[in-house]
Amino acid sequence: MTSDSTILGRCPDCGAEIEPYQSLIEFEEADGTTGVFAECYSCDEVVRPE
Ligand SMILES: [Zn+2]
Numbered sequence: 001m002t003s004d005s006t007i008l009g010r011c012p013d014c015g016a017e018i019e020p021y022q023s024l025i026e027f028e029e030a031d032g033t034t035g036v037f038a039e040c041y042s043c044d045e046v047v048r049p050e
Contacts, residue, residue, distance in 0.1 A: 009049025011040040018049040 008018045023038040024046060040047045 007049075008036055008038055011043060011047050012050050013045070013047060014040065014042045016040055016042040018047070 006020070008020055008023060010017055018038045018040060022041065023036050025037045027035050027037070029035045036049060037046050038049055039045070
């Protein structure tokens with residue numbers, strides 16, 4: 001582990017780290033947790049970090 005605690009997650013497509021400033025939309029999941037969509041700069045697409 002390095003500095004993973006500061007990232008939102010990783011792109012499900014390419015595995016790139018998604019930084020907090022790349023987030024676009026936050027939403028509430030069906031189970032009450034907060035989800036986020038973010039822009040992956042590697043894919044140039046909106047992804048859901050995981
Ligand atoms: Zn990606």
